[in-house]
Amino acid sequence: MPSVMIIGASRGIGLGFAEAYAAADGWEVHATTRTIDAPGALGQVAGNVTLHALDVTDADQINQLALAFADRDLDLLIHNAGVYGTGMSRDEVLTINAEAPFNVINALLPAVKRSGEKKLAILTSHMGSRNGGPTPSNVYGASKAALNDRYREVEPQWRERGIKSVIFHPGWVQTDMGGAGASVPVADSVRGMRRILSSLRSDEYGKFLDWQGNEVPW
Numbered sequence: 001m002p003s004v005m006i007i008g009a010s011r012g013i014g015l016g017f018a019e020a021y022a023a024a025d026g027w028e029v030h031a032t033t034r035t036i037d038a039p040g041a042l043g044q045v046a047g048n049v050t051l052h053a054l055d056v057t058d059a060d061q062i063n064q065l066a067l068a069f070a071d072r073d074l075d076l077l078i079h080n081a082g083v084y085g086t087g088m089s090r091d092e093v094l095t096i097n098a099e100a101p102f103n104v105i106n107a108l109l110p111a112v113k114r115s116g117e118k119k120l121a122i123l124t125s126h127m128g129s130r131n132g133g134p135t136p137s138n139v140y141g142a143s144k145a146a147l148n149d150r151y152r153e154v155e156p157q158w159r160e161r162g163i164k165s166v167i168f169h170p171g172w173v174q175t176d177m178g179g180a181g182a183s184v185p186v187a188d189s190v191r192g193m194r195r196i197l198s199s200l201r202s203d204e205y206g207k208f209l210d211w212q213g214n215e216v217p218w
């Protein structure tokens with residue numbers, strides 16, 4: 001039975017991933033939320049779903065999650081949590097979007113490495129592209145650029161350990177972050193990224209891809 005862990009699954013794209021994998025045959029779904037006592041829609045997802053408490057900035061919670069998977073496998077780890085940062089300090093946005101993903105991933109990497117599939121995906125944005133993306137304008141783009149930079153630095157080491165990974169621009173998606181005017185329904189974005197992940201080719205490892213599989217310039 002393949003297993004997936006979705007980091008930041010309370011709503012939006014993360015919830016969409018949880019719903020899609022839970023509905024797919026045979027998947028064991030692990031989903032994290034900051035609000036485990038009131039999980040909302042995530043608590044209603046039918047299937048083989050286990051919820052875990054995680055604020056990605058909380059080192060104790062990261063350790064607890066890693067301990068829970070100390071002798072378990074994760075075929076696929078999706079780091080989806082992120083903030084646009086309205087009303088937040090620059091430091092907070094950089095911590096959540098650019099630093100926390102690596103703390104969470106490094107803690108769970110042994111579980112991914114033990115698995116059959118050994119796959120990993122991170123959600124970034126084309127606003128972090130510095131060569132063809134939108135003109136840099138705010139801390140959100142800067143945080144995703146920093147995320148991309150660090151990913152490019154560590155990905156070769158992950159690959160040496162057998163981890164197959166990719167970093168995604170999910171499209172402009174109809175979520176709280178993307179807004180109602182966004183062009184891509186959550187289900188379409190999730191379907192596109194799941195399709196890419198299910199047949200990830202070696203020439204795609206370490207790439208910045210959009211939800212339709214097009215390469216995005218760094």
Ligand SMILES: NC(=O)c1ccc[n+]([C@@H]2O[C@H](COP(=O)([O-])OP(=O)(O)OC[C@H]3O[C@@H](n4cnc5c(N)ncnc54)[C@H](OP(=O)(O)O)[C@@H]3O)[C@@H](O)[C@H]2O)c1
Pocket residue numbers: 007008009010011012013014033034035054055056057080081082083084096123124125126169170171172173174175176177178179182
């Ligand atoms: N929507 C778009 O158009 C778009 C475009 C490009 C990239 N992205 C990226 O795609 C990812 C998902 O975006 P979305 O549109 O689904 O956003 P969203 O609707 O705002 O949902 C964000 C998710 O991240 C979680 N999260 C935020 N801070 C967290 C923290 N400190 N610890 C744990 N979880 C945290 C939220 O949990 P809570 O419910 O607890 O706040 C929520 O589950 C993000 O990385 C985003 O940057 C989105």
